[in-house]
Amino acid sequence: MRKPSVLSAYPMDELSGIICEFVEQGKEVVFTAKGHSMRPLLRSDKDQVILKACNPDALGDGEVILYRRDSGGYVIHRIVSRNKNGTYNLMGDSQTQLERGIRPNQILAVACGFIIKNREIASSGKKYTRYVSFWSRSKTIRRLYIFLFYGFMRLRYLAAAAFRKIFPKK
Amino acid sequence: MKLNDAVAVRKIGNDTIAFVVGESRVDLRQILRLNPMAEWLFGRLSTPHTEDELVEAFVAEYGVTAEAARKDISEFLQNCAELGFIEDI
Numbered sequence: 065m066r067k068p069s070v071l072s073a074y075p076m077d078e079l080s081g082i083i084c085e086f087v088e089q090g091k092e093v094v095f096t097a098k099g100h101s102m103r104p105l106l107r108s109d110k111d112q113v114i115l116k117a118c119n120p121d122a123l124g125d126g127e128v129i130l131y132r133r134d135s136g137g138y139v140i141h142r143i144v145s146r147n148k149n150g151t152y153n154l155m156g157d158s159q160t161q162l163e164r165g166i167r168p169n170q171i172l173a174v175a176c177g178f179i180i181k182n183r184e185i186a187s188s189g190k191k192y193t194r195y196v197s198f199w200s201r202s203k204t205i206r207r208l209y210i211f212l213f214y215g216f217m218r219l220r221y222l223a224a225a226a227f228r229k230i231f232p233k234k
Numbered sequence: 235m236k237l238n239d240a241v242a243v244r245k246i247g248n249d250t251i252a253f254v255v256g257e258s259r260v261d262l263r264q265i266l267r268l269n270p271m272a273e274w275l276f277g278r279l280s281t282p283h284t285e286d287e288l289v290e291a292f293v294a295e296y297g298v299t300a301e302a303a304r305k306d307i308s309e310f311l312q313n314c315a316e317l318g319f320i321e322d323i
Contacts, residue, residue: 074265078246082253082262092259112263 080138080172083115083130087173092116094179101156102128102140103213105178105195112179113140120168121150126196128175128187129154131166140175144200157199158210235311235322237279243268252276254318264317271296272310279320285311 076083076098083093093115097106106113115130123129127143131154141154144162151165177186185192199206242260243252250273252266268276274295278288285307292303314320 074246074251074262079262082244082246082260086255086260091255094259094261094263096263114259 076138084172087115087117090117092176097140101159103158104209105157113175114177114179115173116176118171118174120171123152123171123174126200129171130173131170132172158213160207160210235279235320236282237276238319238321241319243276252319266317266319275307275310
């Protein structure tokens with residue numbers, strides 16, 4: 065029998081049922097973030113989001129939520145604004161395009177905290193609220209960050225591809 | 235020993251996973267993926283069993299030698315205990 069495999073990050077789409085089950089029971093759920101859309105706040109496969117139940121009709125700008133897209137995918141992004149018809153406009157921290165018209169019935173949970181580099185940060189904490197306020201307003205810095213981050217990722221990918229070409233596995 | 239009461243086991247697609255459910259928080263940072271034999275052991279451990287009883291039942295179920303079963307089970311139980319999935323009673 066092999067050693068049991070311990071996983072720190074499991075695809076959110078597959079865990080969504082479990083997350084919803086326990087959030088509905090009133091528990092907080094700690095979940096490892098996957099993907100780069102919430103950088104620089106959350107690093108993929110390294111940092112965690114702490115989710116809890118919420119009233120989807122009473123969420124404020126800046127809150128990070130778990131929602132289900134009509135296409136079926138589960139996503140964690142930040143509320144940027146609310147429309148008159150009650151829907152929300154969302155965006156990841158490393159994105160510049162709004163995702164408009166997310167209905168309250170698509171929202172499953174809200175983030176009440178994060179675990180970043182093994183340190184727990186409450187979403188009501190001073191440092192975090194300062195980050196949200198700064199990051200929401202600093203469009204130029206956000207664009208520069210996105211340019212640098214994705215530029216670096218692309219360079220890393222190209223370097224790895226070149227390395228594989230020069231030193232193919234035998 | 236037996237399975238910690240706070241352990242939840244769920245099926246996700248083809249996988250069976252286990253994780254610890256706290257009183258106010260569920261931590262999905264450590265998810266244990268169970269293979270069929272580990273799943274069988276977890277099923278047994280829902281009630282208290284000694285290691286010898288598990289080995290005996292495992293040999294009867296899977297037809298392996300007692301020596302091989304003891305080695306594997308002992309290692310598996312040790313790993314699970316370190317992760318807080320099973321408790322000595």
